[in-house]
Amino acid sequence: MIALNDEQTMVLEMVRRFAREELAERAPEYDKRGEYPWPQLRKMGELGLLGMNTPEAWGGTGLDAVTWALVMEEIAAADPSVAVIFSVTSGLPQYMLLRFGSDEQKEKYLRPLAEGRWIGAFALTEASAGSDPKGLKSTAERVDGGYRLSGVKSWITSGGQAQLYVIMARAPEGITAFLVPAEAEGLSFGEPEEKMGLHAAHTTEVRMDGVFVPEADRLGEEGKGLHYALAGLDSGRLGIAAQAVGIARAAFEIARDYADEREQFGRKIREFQ
Ligand SMILES: Cc1cc2nc3c(=O)[nH]c(=O)nc-3n(C[C@H](O)[C@H](O)[C@H](O)COP(=O)(O)OP(=O)(O)OC[C@H]3O[C@@H](n4cnc5c(N)ncnc54)[C@H](O)[C@@H]3O)c2cc1C
CATH class of the missing domain: 2.40.110.10 (Butyryl-CoA Dehydrogenase, subunit A, domain 2)
Structure with a gap:
């Protein structure tokens, strides 16, 4: 277990509320329709979640990697599709622009991504x-x-x-x-x-x-693109792992709640364990 600081605790509480109220309920419908979740992403942008790893100077919120992973876990537990989009836009284009882009490119492309006005x-x-x-x-x-x-x-x-x-x-x-x-x-x-x-x-x-x-x-530089892309993917792997944890946790919680509600042979099925 890691001890969270005040800022991480505050962000996590806000994200849990957002995930519960804005993501979890809508996820099945969006998934069934195959509809890209723009309203949810816009809201994440307004909350400053889409540019979490990008410094404030470039329009982001400049939070640390642990907070990003914790947020990713919560988002994935509520809506894995939103988590994938979130992971790519913040983990890859923003990361690559921040590390390898010129100031002009950061102003033109990183800022709208980090402010959540664009998806990358x-x-x-x-x-x-x-x-x-x-x-x-x-x-x-x-x-x-x-x-x-x-x-x-x-x-x-x-x-x-x-x-x-x-x-x-x-x-x-x-x-x-x-x-x-x-x-x-x-x-x-x-x-x-x-x-x-x-x-x-x-x-x-x-x-x-x-x-x-x-x-x-x-x-x-010309010829360095694969190196830049692999550096981005390395940073993104943390997000993929956090998504897996979030999805597994949600699956466990759903199964646990069902076992607490479903009755067979006159008892809750969890009591047969
Ligand atoms: C939902 C989703 C979203 C994606 N989004 C993006 C995106 O935004 N941008 C993007 O560029 N790509 C994206 N991809 C593509 C993804 O990066 C590739 O699927 C991935 O790189 C694997 O390539 P492949 O599917 O061709 O599998 P293959 O390379 O054909 O691999 C098939 C299997 O062989 C195994 N394998 C391959 N080489 C070896 C080896 N040397 N030793 C042992 N096992 C090996 C692999 O682990 C895998 O299990 C996405 C894929 C999915 C499914």
Whole structure:
């Protein structure tokens, strides 16, 4: 057990209330309809939850990693789809921008993400490049003033919903990360994939058909994109673990409550244990 400080206790109480009142009740309906949970995400933005790891100077709330993991656990216990979207937008694009972005990029892209006005997506995976992303085939051809991106990304969380896509593609010097706004010409999205769960967290293809990205929107150095992406994924793993804990806890609590309510042979079934 870790002892929580006053700030962590306060944040956790606020998030538990929010998760109970705003997420848990709506989660089954959103999941059934496969509807992206914009109202819930907007509320999280207003509460300062979508930019928890980003310093206040860039629009976030600048809380520590332990608080982020505790919040993730609570959100996942109430609505795993919201937790996945939350994990990606705060753990990947914001983390990568904060660590590797220029001040101009932080102002333009990190601030709206951290303030919760935008949702960010991370596009690394391709049909033939999953666990082994260095095999990715999307290209970034150098052109006057920037690059042209072509290729197809698979399984992108918040595809078609996010306002910013951090896309890894192969430039002349190697895999490079690019900051691509949703409205970029030549960028399009597939339909949400059919999954076994997490239906409200849309997962789609992201298609690039000669998308022009100005030099100013290349993240960091050319050829360093895979390193940046893996650094982001490393930080994100903590969030995935916290989600698993939250989901397991919620499953246990639901089963425990049911065992306390269901009767067979004239007794509550938990009494047979
Ligand atoms: C819900 C969801 C959301 C996602 N969101 C995003 C996103 O936002 N952005 C993004 O870029 N990607 C996303 N992905 C893709 C995800 O990152 C990939 O699914 C993941 O990288 C694994 O790739 P794969 O599915 O192709 O599996 P594969 O690489 O084909 O692996 C299949 C199995 O083989 C195992 N395996 C592979 N290599 C080895 C090895 N060397 N040794 C032992 N076992 C091995 C794997 O562990 C796995 O069990 C998402 C996926 C899902 C399901």
